Amino acid sequence: MQCMVRVEYITNQFFNSRTYVLSTKSSDEVWLVDCGDVEQALDVLAKGKQVKGVLLTHTHADHIYGINRLLELFPEATVYTNSFGQGALDDSRLNITRYHNEVPDLVITKRENVRVLAEGDKVALFDGVLAEVFSTVGHDASCLTYQVESYLFTGDSYIPGVPVVARFPKSNKKQAATSEARIQTLAENLTVCPGHTI
Numbered sequence: 001m002q003c004m005v006r007v008e009y010i011t012n013q014f015f016n017s018r019t020y021v022l023s024t025k026s027s028d029e030v031w032l033v034d035c036g037d038v039e040q041a042l043d044v045l046a047k048g049k050q051v052k053g054v055l056l057t058h059t060h061a062d063h064i065y066g067i068n069r070l071l072e073l074f075p076e077a078t079v080y081t082n083s084f085g086q087g088a089l090d091d092s093r094l095n096i097t098r099y100h101n102e103v104p105d106l107v108i109t110k111r112e113n114v115r116v117l118a119e120g121d122k123v124a125l126f127d128g129v130l131a132e133v134f135s136t137v138g139h140d141a142s143c144l145t146y147q148v149e150s151y152l153f154t155g156d157s158y159i160p161g162v163p164v165v166a167r168f169p170k171s172n173k174k175q176a177a178t179s180e181a182r183i184q185t186l187a188e189n190l191t192v193c194p195g196h197t198i
């Protein structure tokens with residue numbers, strides 16, 4: 001397969017989570033995977049480009065805290081998550097920003113921009129480039145994994161070398177183990193892009 005998409009990331013200040021920027025040579029638009037220090041990410045990796053949307057791996061604080069800034073900068077940007085994540089973007093307890101002093105309590109300002117994804121869905125990112133959606137709940141009830149060409153964005157459902165954390169209020173240990181095993185199989189010929197820099 002010839003890869004069209006270019007994948008880069010910055011490591012966010014908060015908990016070393018990552019904001020990925022997906023781009024192609026021929027487009028003025030970019031996509032994000034997760035959303036922390038959004039301005040720095042764009043400044044470093046995508047100056048002058050338009051953000052079409054963001055694919056959320058899950059709606060925990062450290063993966064979403066830049067979302068309202070993103071929507072200020074790009075009011076048309078689409079925010080993708082699953083149905084649990086849609087509710088969590090509206091509730092600072094479910095997205096756990098309430099329990100972290102490092103970031104302000106977060107309730108999404110433009111809930112009309114949110115689109116709900118489920119297992120098997122596909123999102124058209126660029127001409128001829130799709131994101132394929134896998135439900136990988138367990139770490140959190142909002143966990144999705146995305147395959148884009150040869151890249152697999154796993155969030156916190158699978159970070160190579162790190163045990164999956166399943167101690168959050170909406171974690172499910174058994175599901176986390178099943179999801180991790182599934183991702184490991186999927187990842188065999190792919191480049192894993194995890195949710196954190198370790």
Ligand SMILES: [Zn+2]
Pocket residue numbers: 058060139140156
């Ligand atoms: Zn998490």
